[in-house]
Amino acid sequence: MRSPEMPSPFDTPPPPAPLRVIVADDNPVVRAGLTALLSGRPDIAVVAEAADGREAYEAALTRHPDVILLDVRMPGVDGLSALPHLVPLAPVMMLTYSRESEIVQEALRRGAGGYLVHGEFTPDQLVTAVRDVKEGRAHLTATAAGALLTRLRSEDAGRDAAANSPTTSSALADAPFSPEPLSRMxxxxxxxxxxxxxxxxxxxxxxxxxxxxxxxxxxxxxxxxxxxxxxxxxxxxxxxxxxxxxxxxxxxxxxxxxxxxx
The missing domain is CATH 1.10.10.10 (Winged helix-like DNA-binding domain superfamily/Winged helix DNA-binding domain)
Structure with a gap:
């Protein structure tokens, strides 16, 4: 007779816990749209919304998310300023209209696990990116991928220059972009x-x-x-x-x- 504590091999295993997501964007319409989109998936739950980086950080401390979606330009604490504080708490994917190559490169340098520019992805691609970033697989839309390629080419050029002149090196490698807080840009x-x-x-x-x-x-x-x-x-x-x-x-x-x- 089977012990009551021993599960049957024919029992249906319980579904995995949904991914816990925080959506940080200063635009309430964007936040609501993202929350509705993601919450409509059975394996994703939006556990908090935030209007700036400080709110995202405070929410991450208490809600223990699996993924944080983070805008760049927000009043108060902007996304780039908050990023180094959020990365130790959960994987962060930038989800933003900001497409400047310097900002894309700086976000990746500070630990973002992905960078999606609005208008360059479908809802299904966004959902896939959220799931993948949780597992450590990076997602970049076309603009972000182009910025990364530009950086790699610059670093290659810098290494070539350094081979001929030991006093020179890649500007991106030795002098990384250090922007002013975006609220003052x-x-x-x-x-x-x-x-x-x-x-x-x-x-x-x-x-x-x-x-x-x-x-x-x-x-x-x-x-x-x-x-x-x-x-x-x-x-x-x-x-x-x-x-x-x-x-x-x-x-x-x-x-x-x-x-x-x-």
Whole structure:
């Protein structure tokens, strides 16, 4: 007779505990969208939301997450400043609109386990990335992968230069990027010149990347009507009547512009 304490080989094993995730983003709409997306999966649970790096750190201390999704630009304590304090607590994946190569490289240098730029991944790819980062498998969207490749090439060039001159070395290896807190960084030139809000600048970036309104709405977790309202304001500020004209001004490719934005 089988002992009551001995499990039967025919018993169905209990499902594994869901991955515990913290979502840190200063935009409540983005947080809500990510939480709804991830919580809809049976093996993922969003255990806390945070509006800046300090809140993410405090939540991580008490909620013991398996993965932290972290935005870069947030008021208060920004993502890069919080990153070294979060990495010892749980794997961190950057999930952000920030696509500057210096920021991507610095996030990876500080221990981020992945870097996803909004608009460059599908919901299923995001879910896969969350699961993989927990297991130590890095995920990078196209922009982040390009930044990493640029860094590797720079380091290779630095090593070649060092072979010919022992007093020189890779700037990235010996003088890593040390940004000011992002809450004090100046906005991009075009954003400042045209007085676009942070959200309008994000949407203008997506327009310039070739996305249509439906894709922008999905990437930003907002309605298409809201996207259209933002675009109307953007066109007014850029004195443009078409996406092509607005993109040319935004990227600094129109005659008389003050140089490329990127």
């Amino acid at each position: 100046q906005p991009p030139v075009a954003q400042s010149r045209y007085q676009l809000s942070t959200r309008e600048a994000e949407i203008m970036d997506l327009i310039a990347s070739g996305m249509n309104n439906q894709q922008i709405a999905a990437a930003c977790f907002i309605s298409e009507k809201t996207v259209k309202n933002h675009i109307n304001r953007i066109f007014a500020k850029l004195h443009s009547t078409s996406r092509a004209e607005a993109t040319a001004k935004w990227l600094g490719t129109t005659p008389g512009s003050s140089g490329s934005r990127r």
